[in-house]
Every structure is written in C-alpha cells, then in structure tokens.
Amino acid sequence: MAVQASSMGSEGEAAGGGLTLLGFWTSPFVLRARFALNLKGIPYTYVEEDLFGDNTKSRLLLASNPAHGGKVPVLVHDGRPVAESLVILEYIDEAFPEHRPRLLPSGGGGPHERAAARFWAAYVDQKLLPTWVPLYGGKTAEERVRAAGEVVAVLETFEGVLREKEFFGGESVGLVDVALGGFIGWLRASEAMCGVRTIDPARTPLVAAWAERFGALDGVREIVPDVPGLVEYNLMKRARRGLPFLPPHQQPQ
Numbered sequence: 001m002a003v004q005a006s007s008m009g010s011e012g013e014a015a016g017g018g019l020t021l022l023g024f025w026t027s028p029f030v031l032r033a034r035f036a037l038n039l040k041g042i043p044y045t046y047v048e049e050d051l052f053g054d055n056t057k058s059r060l061l062l063a064s065n066p067a068h069g070g071k072v073p074v075l076v077h078d079g080r081p082v083a084e085s086l087v088i089l090e091y092i093d094e095a096f097p098e099h100r101p102r103l104l105p106s107g108g109g110g111p112h113e114r115a116a117a118r119f120w121a122a123y124v125d126q127k128l129l130p131t132w133v134p135l136y137g138g139k140t141a142e143e144r145v146r147a148a149g150e151v152v153a154v155l156e157t158f159e160g161v162l163r164e165k166e167f168f169g170g171e172s173v174g175l176v177d178v179a180l181g182g183f184i185g186w187l188r189a190s191e192a193m194c195g196v197r198t199i200d201p202a203r204t205p206l207v208a209a210w211a212e213r214f215g216a217l218d219g220v221r222e223i224v225p226d227v228p229g230l231v232e233y234n235l236m237k238r239a240r241r242g243l244p245f246l247p248p249h250q251q252p253q
Contacts, residue, residue: 019044020076022061024051026233028182029085030073035178036092038219040099101172121179128154141246148196155204162206181214189230
C-alpha cells in the first residue's frame with residue numbers, strides 16, 4: 001500500500017504535477033481524503049497547513065480554495081485544485097478507477113446504490129456534524145452532554161443502515177465508511193471531553209464493531225488522531241475562544 005509521500009511539500013511540487021493534499025491533522029474532513037488515498041494505495045504528498053497563526057496559510061491553499069477562505073482539505077492534482085471532502089472522495093474514485101476499493105459501487109444495484117451511498121455520506125455532514133459541534137465547543141457542561149446524547153442518536157440511525165454488514169460499503173470500504181470514519185477519533189475522545197461515551201456498544205453494537213474494524217485498517221490506523229492529542233487540542237481551542245475548561249468528572253452523566 002502506498003501512503004503519503006511526506007508530511008511536507010513545496011508549492012512548486014504541488015503546482016508541477018502529481019497529487020498533493022493540503023490539510024490539518026485533527027480535521028475529520030481532511031482525514032476522509034487521507035483515508036481514501038491510503039486505502040486505495042495512491043501515492044501523494046501531504047502538506048500540513050498552519051491554520052492558527054497570522055497570515056500562516058500557504059499561498060497554495062489560499063489560491064486553491066478562495067471560495068472558502070483557504071479551508072482544508074484541498075487536493076491538488078497536476079496543478080488543479082479540488083475542494084470539499086465529499087467532492088474530493090468522488091474525484092479520487094473517478095480519477096483513479098483502477099485503484100480499489102471503489103468508494104461508490106460500480107455494479108450490482110447500480111444508480112440506486114450509488115444514490116444511497118451519497119445520501120448517507122451527506123447525512124454525516126447534515127446530521128452528525130451539527131450535533132458534534134456543540135459537544136466540541138459547548139459553553140456549559142450541560143450543553144456538551146446534551147450534544148453527546150444527540151450524537152449517539154445519530155449513530156443509532158447508522159446502526160440501522162449497517163444491518164450487520166462489515167462495512168457500509170458491504171464487504172469492502174465504501175463512501176459512507178470513509179465519510180463517517182473521519183470522525184472516529186473525535187467520537188472516541190467524547191468520553192474524555194465530556195464524560196459521555198458516544199461509540200457505545202450497549203446502544204450501537206454494530207457501529208461500535210464497525211468502528212473497531214475500520215479504525216484497524218492499514219492506511220487508517222496510522223493516522224487516526226489519538227484521544228489524548230485530541231483532548232489537548234480541544235482544550236487549546238477552548239482557551240483561544242475564551243471557553244471554560246470543563247473536566248469530565250464535573251459533568252453530569
């Protein structure tokens with residue numbers, strides 16, 4: 001399996017050819033793109049952006065995604081940028097059809113299966129993301145715990161979608177696995193952040209088993225951020241936003 005060529009890259013390299021992914025290590029959206037490239041064995045250069053300093057985003061990032069103010073991820077392929085994580089995933093699938101696994105099913109159920117995969121991948125952003133944001137940045141302990149409960153409710157919906165399959169894509173990883181998989185590290189960190197376990201085998205046993213399988217895959221396991229690192233990052237972000245430190249043991253269960 002081919003993974004990222006390096007953790008650094010030059011703007012000249014990105015403009016000249018090949019694949020360069022611009023990202024940030026905690027972003028679930030960046031992780032989606034990294035997972036897809038790694039699982040497919042597509043060589044690329046990964047460039048870690050500095051998103052917090054004054055005028056520290058690279059010129060390449062700012063030029064590649066002006067519509068969103070230089071947000072990550074951006075995939076630069078032969079000098080041409082592709083933005084938005086779900087768009088990037090489909091682009092990778094289409095631009096490199098010889099690389100497996102295919103994220104969108106190419107046979108069998110045909111258009112209906114592909115439409116279903118797109119629907120549930122979008123559902124991650126439409127339903128999971130809005131519930132996760134207040135868990136991450138809630139101003140009070142109660143707000144964070146309430147948000148965690150809503151995250152679990154969304155995962156219960158995915159429990160029904162999984163229907164005892166190994167992956168949402170069936171026997172192999174598909175679009176929904178990668179889209180939801182980008183959040184695995186943060187979901188694992190919820191208990192340390194707010195005292196609530198969001199990937200809970202008691203409530204979503206199929207999703208919990210899926211998370212273990214997906215998180216253990218080569219190309220995924222190596223780059224999922226660990227819980228202590230994410231908790232430390234969350235505390236730093238809360239401090240920068242003037243939000244209080246809320247240790248889990250002080251929060252309601």
